[in-house]
Amino acid sequence: MLYRQTAARSIFRAISRSNASVARSSLVNNVFKAHLTSSTRSAARPTVSPSLALAAHKPVTTALVRYASTSHKSDEDVDVMAGIKGDAKVIKQTFSLEDVPKDALYLGMAGVIPYLATSLETVYLAYEVNRANTLGDGLIFSGQSAELMLHMLEPVQIGYGAVILSFLGAVHWGLEWAGYGGRFGYRRYAAGIVAPAVAWPTLLFPVEHALITQFLAFTFLYYNDARAAVQGRAPHWYGMYRFVLTFVVGASIVATLIGREQISGIVSKDHNISEKISALLFLQKKEKQEAEERRKAEQEESE
Structure with a gap:
């Protein structure tokens, strides 16, 4: 009876050890394969220096900056043109003659x-x-x-x-x-x-x-x-x-x-108005004097 129990325990321990070894071996294999795969990928991928990475990203940054400045400038131009058009419309409406009969x-x-x-x-x-x-x-x-x-x-x-x-x-x-x-x-x-x-x-x-x-x-x-x-x-x-x-x-x-x-x-x-009036008065006075002289001359001739 004791012999049977001892044998049963030995069999159970052997099974447990075999399962642990199998699990351990599968875990080691998975880790090893993952390491090999990552190593292979890292070996196949070319190494990029920081300077090359900065150079690769620099055009993108420059393009973004240019786009931002251009878009801001275009927005300002649109606003200025809209303001000018609005002022022109106000001036046109202010000086409009559309309601005047033709x-x-x-x-x-x-x-x-x-x-x-x-x-x-x-x-x-x-x-x-x-x-x-x-x-x-x-x-x-x-x-x-x-x-x-x-x-x-x-x-x-x-x-x-x-x-x-x-x-x-x-x-x-x-x-x-x-x-x-x-x-x-x-x-x-x-x-x-x-x-x-x-x-x-x-x-x-x-x-x-x-x-x-x-x-x-x-x-x-x-x-x-x-x-x-x-x-x-x-x-x-x-x-x-x-x-x-x-x-x-x-x-x-x-x-x-x-x-x-x-x-x-x-x-x-x-000539201004005062000069014209003065000239007219002088002419009338001169005509009167000439008429008086003619009258006197006629009287002298009749005598």
Whole structure:
């Protein structure tokens, strides 16, 4: 019986040892194979130095930096262009004439052409006079011809300016008669009275004084018309419409004054209103004296 137990224990120990050895051998084999595989892979893979690794990663970093800077720059450009386009859109909407009736727009633009033409011609004739005074002869006209034509243009420009001012004043009379925006009575009639009252006396002023006076009159009427449009006493588009026309006329007056200033010491000055009145009174006095002398001579002959 004891022998059998001892034999059973020996068999059990042998089986346990054999299982442990088998497990140990399989573990060693797996570890060894893994080591061989990793060694083989490391041997097959070329060794890369840190400098080569940095060089390999450097283009990627540079490209990322360039992309970031380029994308940031392009975003700024887009923002700037968007801002410029927005400002241009605001300016276009501010100075838009789309609401102005086409017939009024075309006729109004055509109405300032004579004023603009006389201004440009004045500038050119002033150039001719200045050139003739400096070089002895003008480009197309002689100095005397250019000066004579310049004096002929003066009453044309001033007279046409007086006509435009009177017309702009009469517009408010029409608005009052039509009852546009209500009835305002003398308040609106006053604009139609002041405009010709200021415009027509400029025909007697010296050229420079007449142009400056008309410039101030145009500016005042524009201010009055713009207020009328805002307050509903005139169509809403009338303010911008008047601004464009007044700008053209005002620029023409400024150009004329600059052109005449260039020849201020060359062309003979026009007589002012006091000199004209004095000359008229002197002529009347002289005619009376001559008539008195003829009457006395006739009396002496009859005696």
